Amino acid sequence: MIRCPVELLKKIFNLMLLASLFLVINLEAGQWQIPDSITTMPGGSKLPYREKDGVKEFHLIAEPVKKEMGPGFFVDAWGYNGSTPGPVIEATEGDTVRIFVTNKLPEPTTIHWHGIKVPSGMDGVTGLSQKPIMPGETYKYEFTLDQWGTYMYHPHYDEMTQIALGMAGFFVIHPKSFRGSQPDRDFLIMLGEWAIPPGSSKPIPSEMVNFNYFTFNSTVWPTTPSLSIKTGEKVRIRFGNLSMNSHPIHVHGTVFRETSNGVERFNFDAQFEDVTVNVPVGSVREIEFTMDQAGDWAIHCHKSHHIMNGMGHQTYSLIDLKLDSAEMDKARKLIPGFMLMGSKGMGEMFSHEMHSMPRPKNFMHYGTPGPFGTIEMSGMFTVMKVRDNPEDDKGGWYQNPPGTVASPASKEEIEGLLEE
Amino acid sequence: MIRCPVELLKKIFNLMLLASLFLVINLEAGQWQIPDSITTMPGGSKLPYREKDGVKEFHLIAEPVKKEMGPGFFVDAWGYNGSTPGPVIEATEGDTVRIFVTNKLPEPTTIHWHGIKVPSGMDGVTGLSQKPIMPGETYKYEFTLDQWGTYMYHPHYDEMTQIALGMAGFFVIHPKSFRGSQPDRDFLIMLGEWAIPPGSSKPIPSEMVNFNYFTFNSTVWPTTPSLSIKTGEKVRIRFGNLSMNSHPIHVHGTVFRETSNGVERFNFDAQFEDVTVNVPVGSVREIEFTMDQAGDWAIHCHKSHHIMNGMGHQTYSLIDLKLDSAEMDKARKLIPGFMLMGSKGMGEMFSHEMHSMPRPKNFMHYGTPGPFGTIEMSGMFTVMKVRDNPEDDKGGWYQNPPGTVASPASKEEIEGLLEE
Amino acid sequence: MIRCPVELLKKIFNLMLLASLFLVINLEAGQWQIPDSITTMPGGSKLPYREKDGVKEFHLIAEPVKKEMGPGFFVDAWGYNGSTPGPVIEATEGDTVRIFVTNKLPEPTTIHWHGIKVPSGMDGVTGLSQKPIMPGETYKYEFTLDQWGTYMYHPHYDEMTQIALGMAGFFVIHPKSFRGSQPDRDFLIMLGEWAIPPGSSKPIPSEMVNFNYFTFNSTVWPTTPSLSIKTGEKVRIRFGNLSMNSHPIHVHGTVFRETSNGVERFNFDAQFEDVTVNVPVGSVREIEFTMDQAGDWAIHCHKSHHIMNGMGHQTYSLIDLKLDSAEMDKARKLIPGFMLMGSKGMGEMFSHEMHSMPRPKNFMHYGTPGPFGTIEMSGMFTVMKVRDNPEDDKGGWYQNPPGTVASPASKEEIEGLLEE
Ligand SMILES: [Cu+2]
Ligand SMILES: [Cu+2]
Ligand SMILES: [Cu+2]
Ligand SMILES: [Cu+2]
Ligand SMILES: [Cu+2]
Ligand SMILES: [Cu+2]
Ligand SMILES: [Cu+2]
Ligand SMILES: [Cu+2]
Ligand SMILES: [Cu+2]
Structure with missing residues (x-):
């Protein structure tokens, strides 16, 4: 159930297989390729592109998605190209992009390129910037990227329903030339909230406050893959939030620097160190840290109900x-x-x-077997598996050095303890 | 229904007419005048003042207000001088102000000058700083302003009820001498949340989480005026929030700098660029940007339920x-x-x-006619109409240059598209 | 009902008495002592420690606590060593600490040292870092502190229940050597939210949004002590938040600087001045200010429902x-x-x-007698009693200089006032 690096590798291989399949299918019309970067969305994928007349072409397909949110727990979501969140769009500062959007939903849709400067008519606001894309239609967006950072895409038609059902994705624009040292790992995590009645697979889009499923990239732990990291590696995590609430993400085992809001890399003096990063709605927050301690380190939303599933109220x-x-x-x-x-x-x-x-x-059971009994958390929770030699680890649990695990005190030790 | 610049000018004219009326009425007791500055509260007004012995005198009247929150949708609110939010109080650093407060509400009230340093007895906390102002009474507050920035005023008696019903206003203190370049436009927007049962005109003040109307200056789009801006103009928007939730305001068409929290102008290095500004409760946030692209640009809260009205839960x-x-x-x-x-x-x-x-x-219908069909948003939503020549525009919709509007792809273009 | 400095002194004396009692009881096993610093948690206590082989030993006892949350209002909470929040753990950068945790709860527990870098096996996450501490067991945690700041401790087993019932505490690590000027007062305030049905004493841990009691250090005003401050003193307040919501704390009578998030002392240029500090979940915020004006100054959460108790929705x-x-x-x-x-x-x-x-x-009545009638606030509310000579004051209310209290305007003054 728990994804190990081997499984991750398999997944990557499958993805490459899929990509090469596209190569065959689309040989005549230009070669579809997967963007090449260390940036990854754990549990997710990247949107292939093809070059045409100096323009990068992408194809987003808005459609219903059967999503395995937790082990054996399937949700009738909406997304793009078979997944929620939609696949990551990656491009480079200076690129001109042409994005085709096909609507396979039962209602109209549009796409807003959240944070990206585009002509007024490419901004995606239904009625204001463009007509709605009707079911069956394919629209074309085209603009040049003269900025870089972490942006998002989402519908701007009936957004209450469409975003609540899972329609959201990252749009990463890499800088033309990198400044400073780059991270070794670069993870994308989209935060999500869902209201799914017990026994049902249909999220309620009109729910505004009483959510019962809280997700990283539309999955809950342990379906959300753990993050495999080598000791000493420099890690960046970029969080995006299009839900209804702020999510304060707490990182165990390290102190991080909050380096960016996706739009601007903060001046070093304004890069606060912290152990919890609050990600407001409609916003991106990037954190960076070097894991100098091997271990199994939790990373989760600190709202205690957000690491549980299926609660009634x-x-x-x-x-x-x-x-x-x-x-x-x-x-x-x-x-x-x-x-x-x-x-x-x-x-x-x-x-x-x-x-x-x-x-x-x-209804999702939870309680996952861990190295010390049941891990009773789920929801917005995953584990960073930090290892000195990840290749030796085979995705198992951390082997603690002797004497470094909290354990029962001896009779001698508890002698004379403070009494209440 | 949608306010065009012409209507805005009419409004300003009416306001000036009203002001000149006051001049006549109050000739003997000092001349009431409207503060002269580029600062404006869209859809709102400014509180007149008169000079007396070197002191600026203001008169706030706390009273019930019939507010047209949306087209044809009237709400039994409470406010000041016939409006919610109350009229903007404007003064200058160094001024001594004397503010008379008349209570025409059915219950006591007081006023707290949120963020402004005053003597303990002028701080407005009922029971602690002063006696409640009983219905019918007029109280006098007096203090000297030795700070500048964007502050707020609101009751500190039964604040749950009185703020929920609309009693809140801006208190802008201009610096004695401006430093640096000033904006060309300076908008004030007070964020609000209301719980109004379907079919009723009475907000429920005891509601804590399930709000159904979300407002800019106590109105929803399209009653909220659009903001008319000339390309290249430097714009400042100051947001105030006395509601129960943070509101992350997303701005289309530009990247802004977050320049202030109303109390301090941030050091330039700490002025983050962003595309969404999260405004916490009890707080002010100021953003500045130069609109370099003509267009119709949405500006709205990014909590998707906050751009809808009258939702049941x-x-x-x-x-x-x-x-x-x-x-x-x-x-x-x-x-x-x-x-x-x-x-x-x-x-x-x-x-x-x-x-x-x-x-x-x-019950408020929504869905407003736009240039490309129905604009289905309302609530905390408005449009910045950015034009190269606003005077030629007459308040209409943006005329997009050919080829810059998202539209159906041609048969040739969709050939060889990525298949799912 | 309202705690005056005299009562505070009594409390401190009692605490010292209690501490000296421990000295007697534990003479053979090392001397238990109360950490010596100006840091205090109003209404709370500090955890005694003893030195053993160069290690500071502490003993936390997780147990049910009958908490007087408001006057005569008793709540069946859970906490540590008889109190909620748990007693403050204080140590110094470089210290090795050994913390015994005895579980006297009816269910398992563990402790996570929120923000503190510890070996993976000491991190407290049930199932992942360690086995659960079963009822009756005493576990031992040991680690060396190579950081300083304001941290927290809380369970990482069934945290939804255990934190909701009051299990949380501060872990203050003083720097080895202080840099810059130190505050004269250093207050710790833990923010809390509770859902307690009318007539019941049992908080509902599964409640996620509809809370009805909001607390500073698990008490509401006027059970929460007021803060006695001398004019000109430099004050620091450190807020911790392990609840489900951000709490924007508004301070009357001063403009403060936001100096730290507990983990890093902000660079001076990034220390914003403000009048409301928003404390996100899972986070610490520190503010500093010099009270230069005597008075009775409110300090409270600005979400208006959070300064009320027992509201129905x-x-x-x-x-x-x-x-x-x-x-x-x-x-x-x-x-x-x-x-x-x-x-x-x-x-x-x-x-x-x-x-x-x-x-x-x-059911908690509220409405407390104040100097000007009833103070109708409770919940997350207290008063800073700032006096030129606190010793003369005896805990009473502020004596305002003549002419500095808001009061009815005279007939002459209201002549010619702005009419509506
Ligand atoms: Cu967006
Ligand atoms: Cu969360
Ligand atoms: Cu944790
Ligand atoms: Cu206020
Ligand atoms: Cu909002
Ligand atoms: Cu938008
Ligand atoms: Cu924690
Ligand atoms: Cu609060
Ligand atoms: Cu207040």
């Missing part, structure tokens, strides 16, 4: 109810969306007896 | 329900606040058949 | 209902959680007739 306080008691049964019948919350806290939810209780269909 | 997912079907009828009966959401997304809501469906009274 | 708009009318009675019966909201706004809630109405048990 009409749940009564059951802290003092006895599990399997008559009150519990009664509660289960009375409370809509009653979530089998344990009587002593949520931890019990992961116990065997809880797991054997009836649950709604297409 | 108990709406089921109707993506797969067929419009006008029996299920739809059933849903309409069963679901309180059912919002006629289309079966294929919200877009359908703007179709003719949807418009002919029964709606609650005093 | 199904409350109808009663602005036009007549109090004690038949509609009111009907409303009271029909509306769950109906909050006795006044017919003219919330202010009426504080009137005598309202106070005599039936209320649920264990």
Whole structure:
């Protein structure tokens, strides 16, 4: 279930196979190729392009997507070219790009190139900049990139529905010439929020505040791949947020520098060090750090409900109810969306007896086996697997040096401890 | 419905007429005049003042206000001097101001001068700094301004109710001497959130999370005037936020600099460039930019629900329900606040058949005619009309140069496109 | 009810008494002592430590806590060593610390040292870094501090429940040598949100958006002590936030500098002046200012609902209902959680007739007597009592110089005022 580097390599290989397939299909019309850079979207892909008369051509297809958001948990999302988030568009400062957009959705759409300076008529706002792209139509956008940074693309027609269903992607513009030292790893993570009723596979686009699934690149842990990093490598993560809330992403095991908002690389004096980066809506935040300590390091949203899935919000306080008691049964019948919350806290939810209780269909279990028992987090959560020699590791868990794991204190050690 | 520059000029003229009226009325007691500056609150007004013994006197009247929030949509708000937000108070660093506050509300009130250093007894906190101003009473505040920037005023009695109903205003203190180049346009926008039940005109002040109207200066688009700007002009927008949530304001067509929080003009190195400015609660954010591209450029909150009106939040997912079907009828009966959401997304809501469906009274329609069909946004949304010659434009839509509008691709162009 | 400096001194004395008690109890095993610094958590305490083989030993006990959140309002919280937030851990850059954690909760727990660089196995993430600490067990954490700043500790097992119930604390690491001038006062304030049904003492940990109690160090005003400050003193306040929302803290009576995020002291040029500091989730924000004006100065969250307690959110708009009318009675019966909201706004809630109405048990009244009548705020609110001679003040209210309190205007003054 957990993606190891080997699986990642397989994935990359498959992608290359797919790309070469395009080469064959489209031989006459120009060669489709995958942009070549270290920039990657974990769990996602890049949009192929072809050169034509000095212009980079791309083809986005807006369409419904069956997305495996968590293990065995499939969601009826909308996206681009079979995926949500849409594939990463990569180009270089100075490029002229021509982007064809085919609408295979049941309603109109358009695309706004969030943060990119384009002519007024290429700006994608339905009714204001252009006509809606009707189902079945293919529109053409064309503009020259005279800026660089991390931008996004998303619909500007019925955006409430279309963004809520997964339509969003990164648009990375590399600078013509890199200044300063470059990172060894460059990850893209799009933050997402979803309201999916228990047992359903259909997100509710009209929901504004009560979300129950929180995603990195439209997946929850452990479907979200872990990030494989070699000790000493310089890492950049670029977060994009088109959801309804700020997400404060906390990074374990290091202190990072907040280096950019995607639009401008901050002056060094204004690059704050921090351990949590708050990513506001409609914004990008980039962080950079060097992992100098091997280990399994969590990275997650710090809103505690955002590292859980499928929570109901009409749940009564059951802290003092006895599990399997008559009150519990009664509660289960009375409370809509009653979530089998344990009587002593949520931890019990992961116990065997809880797991054997009836649950709604297409409801995501969670609790993933880890090196020290169950990892009870999901949602906006993943693990950076930092290793001195990642190639030796085979994607397994970190082997802690002796004496460096929190463990029960000995009888001697607890002697004379502070009493309450 | 859409305010053009001509209408704006009319408005300014009316305001001047009103001001001259005051001059006549108050001739004996000092001349009331409108502060003279390029600073304007689109859709709003400025508070007149008179000089008396070297002091600038102002008069704020706290009172209920019937506010046209959207076209034909009237709200029972509270505000100052007949408007919400209250009129802008403008003064200059070094001024001594005397502000009379008359309470014409059905409950007590006070005013806090948010961010301005005043004596403890002038700070406006009911019970702590002063007695409440009872209905019918007129209180006097007096202090000297030894700072400059963008500040706010609002009640500090029952603030939950009074701010939620619209009681808030800007207090702009100009510096004694301007440093550096000044903007050509200087707009003030107060962000607001309202919970108004369908069919009602009364905002619910106790609502904390489920708002359904989101406003710039207490209006939604298209009642909110568009901003007329000449290409090459330097524009400043100052946003104030006294609502319950951060609002990330996204600006199309330019990259801006975030220059100030109202209290301090940021050191140039700390003036980040960005395309979305997140305005936290209780805060001001100022952005500056030069519009170098003519066009119709949207400016709006990027929380997608905040550019819609009157949404219910108990709406089921109707993506797969067929419009006008029996299920739809059933849903309409069963679901309180059912919002006629289309079966294929919200877009359908703007179709003719949807418009002919029964709606609650005093419910705001939206969908405004634009140059390319319906503009389906409202709420915290407006348009910057940037023109090379605004005077020739007469407030109409932008005339795009040939070949610069996204449009259907030709048969030849789509040949050999990437297939899914 | 309101804590005066005398009471604070008493508290400190009691704490010292308690500390000396520990000295007696633990004489054989090393002397437990309270860290010696000006850093204080108003309403809270510090964790004692003992030196052993050059290591600083601490003992945290995770356990249920009966917390007096407001006057007579007791909450069944969880915390450490009898308190929520847990006692402040203080150490110095370069220290090796050994922290014993005893679990007296009814479910497992662990501790994550938020922001502190530790070996992977000491990072506290259940299942990933270590096994859960089962009820009754005592675990040992050990690491060396090679950084300084304001950090936090909290569970990383069932964090949704455990943090929501109050398990959080500060971990302050002082620099080996202080650079620059130090503040005279150094306050720690942990921000909290709670969902406690009317009449209940049990917070609902599954609540994600509809909180009704908002706390500084797990108390609401006036249980939260006021801050006693001498005019001219340099004050630092460090805010920590492990709740579900950003809290924009507004400070009256001064303009502060935002100097740090706990991890890095900002370069002076990047230390913005402001009057409201937005504290994101999972984050620390430090502000510094010199109070140059004596007075009673409010400091509070600027989300207006966060300075109220016990609000229901199904409350109808009663602005036009007549109090004690038949509609009111009907409303009271029909509306769950109906909050006795006044017919003219919330202010009426504080009137005598309202106070005599039936209320649920264990429901917090509010409205505190102040120098000018009732202070109607509570929640995330307290007062900085800034005095030229605090020792003369005895904790009373500020004595305003004549003519500096907002008061009714005279007949002559209101002559010729602007009419509406
Ligand atoms: Cu956007
Ligand atoms: Cu989050
Ligand atoms: Cu963590
Ligand atoms: Cu304020
Ligand atoms: Cu907004
Ligand atoms: Cu937009
Ligand atoms: Cu944390
Ligand atoms: Cu708050
Ligand atoms: Cu205040």
